[in-house]
Amino acid sequence: MAQQKIKKSSLALRSWKKLVRNKLAMLGVIVSTLMIFASIFANFITPYDPSKIDFTNMAKPPSWEHLMGTDKMGRDVFSQVLYGGRVSIYVSVVGAVLGSIIGMILGGLAGWFGGKIDLILVRTSEVFLTFPNMMLVLILVAFVGQGINNLIFIFFITGWMTPFRMVRNEFLSLREETYVEVCKAFGISNLSIIFRHILPNTTSPIMVATTINIANYILQEAALSFLGLGVPVTVPTWGNIMNAAKSIEVIRNYWWLWLFPGLVISVFVLAANFAGDGLRDVLDPRQ
Amino acid sequence: MGRGEIILDVRNLRTHFRVGSDDLSILRGVSFTARQGETLAIVGESGCGKSVTVHSVMRLLPKNGRLTGGQILFHDNGRTFELHKLEPFGKEMRSIRGRKIGMIFQDPMASLNPVYKVGDQVAENLLQHFKLTKHEAQRRIVEMFASLGIPEPERRILDYPHQFSGGMKQRVMIAIAMICNPDLLIADEPTTALDVTIQAQIMELMGKLKKEQNKAVILITHNMGLVAETADEVAVMYMGRIVERGLVERIFHNPSHPYTRALLRSVPVLDHGKTERLETIRGATPSPAECVTGCEFANRCDFMTPKCRSGIISAYEIENGHLVRCVLFEGAKELPNE
Amino acid sequence: MLYYFIRKLLAIIPMLLLISLIVFVAIQFSPIDPINYLASPDMTANSPNLQALRQLLGLNDPIYIRYIRWLGNVLHGDFGYSIVDGSSISKLIAMKLPATFEISLAALIISTIFGIGIGILSAIKQNTIIDYLGRIIGVIGISIPQFFFGIILIQFFSIKLGWLPVGGRIELGYRTWWDHVPNMILPSLALGVSMTAALLRYARNSMLDVMTKDYIKTARSKGIPEWKVYIKHAFRNALGPTLVILAFRLPILIGGSVMIEAVFSWPGIGAIILQGVSSSDYPVIMMTTMMIATAMLIASFLVDLIMALLDPRIRFDR
Numbered sequence: 038m039a040q041q042k043i044k045k046s047s048l049a050l051r052s053w054k055k056l057v058r059n060k061l062a063m064l065g066v067i068v069s070t071l072m073i074f075a076s077i078f079a080n081f082i083t084p085y086d087p088s089k090i091d092f093t094n095m096a097k098p099p100s101w102e103h104l105m106g107t108d109k110m111g112r113d114v115f116s117q118v119l120y121g122g123r124v125s126i127y128v129s130v131v132g133a134v135l136g137s138i139i140g141m142i143l144g145g146l147a148g149w150f151g152g153k154i155d156l157i158l159v160r161t162s163e164v165f166l167t168f169p170n171m172m173l174v175l176i177l178v179a180f181v182g183q184g185i186n187n188l189i190f191i192f193f194i195t196g197w198m199t200p201f202r203m204v205r206n207e208f209l210s211l212r213e214e215t216y217v218e219v220c221k222a223f224g225i226s227n228l229s230i231i232f233r234h235i236l237p238n239t240t241s242p243i244m245v246a247t248t249i250n251i252a253n254y255i256l257q258e259a260a261l262s263f264l265g266l267g268v269p270v271t272v273p274t275w276g277n278i279m280n281a282a283k284s285i286e287v288i289r290n291y292w293w294l295w296l297f298p299g300l301v302i303s304v305f306v307l308a309a310n311f312a313g314d315g316l317r318d319v320l321d322p323r324q
Numbered sequence: 325m326g327r328g329e330i331i332l333d334v335r336n337l338r339t340h341f342r343v344g345s346d347d348l349s350i351l352r353g354v355s356f357t358a359r360q361g362e363t364l365a366i367v368g369e370s371g372c373g374k375s376v377t378v379h380s381v382m383r384l385l386p387k388n389g390r391l392t393g394g395q396i397l398f399h400d401n402g403r404t405f406e407l408h409k410l411e412p413f414g415k416e417m418r419s420i421r422g423r424k425i426g427m428i429f430q431d432p433m434a435s436l437n438p439v440y441k442v443g444d445q446v447a448e449n450l451l452q453h454f455k456l457t458k459h460e461a462q463r464r465i466v467e468m469f470a471s472l473g474i475p476e477p478e479r480r481i482l483d484y485p486h487q488f489s490g491g492m493k494q495r496v497m498i499a500i501a502m503i504c505n506p507d508l509l510i511a512d513e514p515t516t517a518l519d520v521t522i523q524a525q526i527m528e529l530m531g532k533l534k535k536e537q538n539k540a541v542i543l544i545t546h547n548m549g550l551v552a553e554t555a556d557e558v559a560v561m562y563m564g565r566i567v568e569r570g571l572v573e574r575i576f577h578n579p580s581h582p583y584t585r586a587l588l589r590s591v592p593v594l595d596h597g598k599t600e601r602l603e604t605i606r607g608a609t610p611s612p613a614e615c616v617t618g619c620e621f622a623n624r625c626d627f628m629t630p631k632c633r634s635g636i637i638s639a640y641e642i643e644n645g646h647l648v649r650c651v652l653f654e655g656a657k658e659l660p661n662e
Numbered sequence: 663m664l665y666y667f668i669r670k671l672l673a674i675i676p677m678l679l680l681i682s683l684i685v686f687v688a689i690q691f692s693p694i695d696p697i698n699y700l701a702s703p704d705m706t707a708n709s710p711n712l713q714a715l716r717q718l719l720g721l722n723d724p725i726y727i728r729y730i731r732w733l734g735n736v737l738h739g740d741f742g743y744s745i746v747d748g749s750s751i752s753k754l755i756a757m758k759l760p761a762t763f764e765i766s767l768a769a770l771i772i773s774t775i776f777g778i779g780i781g782i783l784s785a786i787k788q789n790t791i792i793d794y795l796g797r798i799i800g801v802i803g804i805s806i807p808q809f810f811f812g813i814i815l816i817q818f819f820s821i822k823l824g825w826l827p828v829g830g831r832i833e834l835g836y837r838t839w840w841d842h843v844p845n846m847i848l849p850s851l852a853l854g855v856s857m858t859a860a861l862l863r864y865a866r867n868s869m870l871d872v873m874t875k876d877y878i879k880t881a882r883s884k885g886i887p888e889w890k891v892y893i894k895h896a897f898r899n900a901l902g903p904t905l906v907i908l909a910f911r912l913p914i915l916i917g918g919s920v921m922i923e924a925v926f927s928w929p930g931i932g933a934i935i936l937q938g939v940s941s942s943d944y945p946v947i948m949m950t951t952m953m954i955a956t957a958m959l960i961a962s963f964l965v966d967l968i969m970a971l972l973d974p975r976i977r978f979d980r
Binding site: 382384387413417418419420421422423426427429430431434435436437438439445448449452453484486497500501 | 788789875876877879880881882883884885886887888895898899972973974975
């Protein structure tokens with residue numbers, strides 16, 4: 038037992054070392070972590086209230102006082118981006134984590150019981166996976182309505198499939214493995230087998246899937262809010278800031294209103310994708 | 325060319341693999357020869373480098389592997405090709421691969437392309453090296469299938485791999501390897517993935533090719549029983565080196581390297597006395613990343629002396645053509661260091 | 663083989679019924695008076711007695727009869743009416759479909775050529791500069807918000823360079839189809855590039871996956887040229903999974919892209935959907951959903967067909 042523990046930790050250590058060596062992945066982890074912290078501590082970084090209207094400073098281009106300029110109502114874009122990150126990241130992370138948890142639970146049910154339950158869940162996941170994702174989200178918005186929690190709900194409804202399939206497949210392949218048989222023979226309870234032996238095997242691919250889902254949800258929140266269907270416009274989010282750029286006049290005359298938030302979203306998503314890809318490469322024995 | 329003539333001469337072959345940021349030495353100076361009408365068996369535990377050896381000879385190393393030293397000389401009708409100098413996928417190497425040297429792989433299930441008819445897969449090799457009409461090619465493939473014991477060859481060449489059993493697939497693989505009538509056949513664990521009865525059939529088939537067509541065969545295996553039955557010469561590999569080499573009866577009657585002895589004690593051979601116990605080799609196969617000075621086997625060896633750990637271990641010729649790389653035989657004729 | 667296709671084709675029917683049932687139930691449960699989408703506005707306005715109209719439309723019948731009647735209408739091309747502006751949904755869709763079709767088709771072609779091309783090249787040249795470029799294009803392509811990319815294109819090509827129109831499909835003085843080709847370029851490009859990235863990553867991965875297979879080694883052991891190994895053995899086997907992704911993208915031809923159509927004020931199905939969602943026009947949403955779902959089913963049938971054609975194991979086993 039003790040020996041196994043050493044082996045396990047050395048594997049984790051090796052993976053960690055590999056991750057550190059993968060420069061792009063490390064860059065992704067560092068950049069996204071920095072951006073998350075910048076959002077959390079937004080009030081220490083910027084003196085401006087993101088929703089404070091200032092008619093003396095309307096639509097000012099970037100300057101030392103306003104790093105990313107101000108919008109048409111004199112609000113500081115930089116602090117909007119910082120505070121906006123709080124909501125955007127919160128929604129995406131919570132949505133992705135909840136989605137993974139639901140996926141793991143359903144995957145466990147499908148893998149353990151098999152039969153009809155398995156068939157129904159697998160078919161459902163296939164439908165969800167193949168249906169154009171943006172359409173699915175839009176339909177749900179139409180029925181569920183807008184708002185932060187509604188968005189989280191929509192995200193975990195549309196993001197459980199990948200973890201589901203991973204856990205299910207792991208269950209199916211491990212159910213027949215000798216050591217699970219041995220565990221059963223020793224009278225170790227089913228629950229214990231699931232939690233101590235099967236689920237740990239799936240943690241790393243699920244971490245990858247969750248990271249990649251976070252990246253996708255950031256994009257979706259931005260898209261929905263840009264369309265005016267995401268979080269109510271009064272809440273600053275990355276998408277809501279971009280909403281201004283729906284007018285050609287803004288695109289033409291006020292480049293800082295869309296370029297900075299657009300870049301921030303792209304950089305964060307890129308960082309998350311680098312981290313996810315890197316993690317996958319590290320865990321993939323083929324590389 | 326007659327029986328016993330050297331066709332492949334490998335001298336001091338070294339191969340390195342890049343794994344992550346490490347550069348691992350996988351072959352550390354391997355020398356052997358393959359002769360016409362004879363079977364050379366390369367044996368050893370998995371991971372000892374036997375597969376890498378033949379892949380190096382075929383110049384089919386994966387992208388992260390490369391030759392770093394030594395010579396691979398291939399003799400063909402008085403011409404000598406220096407395979408180690410050729411571009412792995414260049415024209416000259418390709419004109420030897422498949423044409424002069426055929427190769428069979430371990431897992432026949434995975435070695436055939438699932439989307440093409442087996443006849444076409446055999447034909448691909450034939451048409452690459454010979455200018456033939458489709459009809460003529462087909463005739464030869466049917467003949468080859470028949471000679472390899474594939475029933476209803478005319479019909480079977482139109483089937484897909486998944487319609488064949490494992491043993492039949494391996495026969496198709498042999499057909500691919502032999503269709504151009506190469507002088508050397510390399511078989512990388514050809515029977516490991518097959519049932520025991522099928523194993524015997526495949527080995528018999530290869531033995532027939534060797535005898536009747538005077539082919540040179542290199543057989544990679546970890547199955548000592550198979551070695552005893554089919555090989556003429558044996559090379560025992562451990563950690564990227566050949567530790568003992570000699571004629572098969574000498575190796576079985578006078579196994580000299582402690583590793584060879586341990587290996588023979590650990591496998592059931594038919595003429596083993598019933599009272600003798602099978603033994604395991606103490607310790608685990610070390611990882612190639614571990615750097616050892618002296619003998620790689622020293623840590624697991626029952627006869628370890630301080631000398632084993634110091635400097636370079638030489639090979640000694642203990643009887644005619646029987647080489648052992650071990651300090652225990654210091655009295656014997658020392659061979660020029662590899 | 664034929665039997666296999668017929669069976670797959672027949673399997674679509676219950677799925678279609680299921681989808682229609684879901685759509686029907688969803689509309690039933692939405693908080694709207696069914697009379698508003700079953701009858702055109704002038705009919706309701708001109709009818710002296712709404713109760714009589716309800717009777718006439720069969721709204722008082724049991725639900726399964728209403729479902730069958732509704733299904734009959736849908737099969738006859740009568741998709742009902744928008745509850746917001748009372749226009750006929752079938753007409754609305756028929757009007758916007760060409761616009762969506764043209765940019766989606768262009769985007770599909772762009773993304774297929776570049777996605778598969780760069781993906782395969784990237785895999786063959788793994789860990790070379792070409793591969794790094796391909797991978798960077800791939801990861802950036804999936805990381806930039808579509809609308810942001812669209813805005814950058816507008817800013818650069820339309821505003822700065824003035825080469826192309828900023829949006830819309832038909833300009834004043836429109837005479838022939840060719841006149842709006844300039845309008846098509848940017849939306850097709852924006853949609854195409856974002857679709858390229860995902861396909862590129864997928865094609866690269868499946869190609870790399872195939873390249874580790876033993877039969878690639880067998881092919882090399884025959885001494886055939888490398889390009890033949892790549893095309894005949896590797897690509898042929900990587901093609902299947904890649905085509906699956908492509909087939910599942912076909913619904914975009916009739917569903918369009920909400921995002922791209924919004925950025926470029928492109929008057930397509932995406933615009934209808936967006937309007938439907940923002941004004942809670944449930945009949946419009948559900949009918950467009952049904953169309954896309956149907957397209958999806960056809961796509962999945964195509965996938966079965968493609969896989970069977972490409973893979974003898976499937977072709978012969980059933």
